[in-house]
Amino acid sequence: MEDIEDIIIRSFRESSRVKEVFANENLSRLVRVVDVITNSLNGGHKVLLFGNGGSAADAQHLAAEFVNRFLIERPPLPAIALTTDTSVITSIANDYDFSEIFSKQIRAIGREGDVAWGISTSGSSPNVLKAFQAAAKIGMTTIAFTGRDGGKTAGMVDICLNVTSGSTPRIQEAHITAGHVICEMVDYRLFKKPGKE
Numbered sequence: 001m002e003d004i005e006d007i008i009i010r011s012f013r014e015s016s017r018v019k020e021v022f023a024n025e026n027l028s029r030l031v032r033v034v035d036v037i038t039n040s041l042n043g044g045h046k047v048l049l050f051g052n053g054g055s056a057a058d059a060q061h062l063a064a065e066f067v068n069r070f071l072i073e074r075p076p077l078p079a080i081a082l083t084t085d086t087s088v089i090t091s092i093a094n095d096y097d098f099s100e101i102f103s104k105q106i107r108a109i110g111r112e113g114d115v116a117w118g119i120s121t122s123g124s125s126p127n128v129l130k131a132f133q134a135a136a137k138i139g140m141t142t143i144a145f146t147g148r149d150g151g152k153t154a155g156m157v158d159i160c161l162n163v164t165s166g167s168t169p170r171i172q173e174a175h176i177t178a179g180h181v182i183c184e185m186v187d188y189r190l191f192k193k194p195g196k197e
Contacts, residue, residue, distance in 0.1 A: 018170040038189040046078035051119030056083035070183040102131035112139030123151020147171030
């Protein structure tokens with residue numbers, strides 16, 4: 001039987017490897033995402049984030065980083081996670097369909113110039129796909145965090161950051177690292193202050 005310490009070390013090494021590959025494959029797209037979000041916020045617009053399960057938690061986590069602060073003291077930035085209002089989510093799912101829970105919110109509060117940032121480890125979550133369709137009709141910029149081969153999402157968004165891994169935990173670990181880097185670089189672009197460790 002394999003030693004538990006070996007399994008732990010292997011998981012950390014695999015996480016590091018997946019993130020390094022992701023950074024190499026997506027560096028120019030990461031810069032584009034930073035530019036898009038910075039320009040949107042500078043224009044008085046907002047970021048709407050959404051996803052399911054662990055990706056819902058990541059959407060909430062990243063929205064909090066924008067609204068409260070990340071590493072530096074600065075004004076709050078407008079970001080909303082569409083995963084947090086249980087009354088809205090359950091009423092839409094009950095009266096219409098679970099696949100509509102994000103798209104109806106985007107149609108209600110999304111505006112041209114806003115950013116729709118969806119997270120799906122498979123790249124094919126129906127409610128994420130419908131949200132991107134609704135956002136595109138409004139004139140929002142669409143950004144996806146995906147995994148595996150990018151799924152259906154990859155071909156329908158303005159910018160797709162894909163983690164080429166079949167492991168959901170490794171994909172999620174790369175997503176939150178990339179999200180943190182984007183938060184830090186948006187702060188740097190807006191306020192010209194490097195983050196402090």
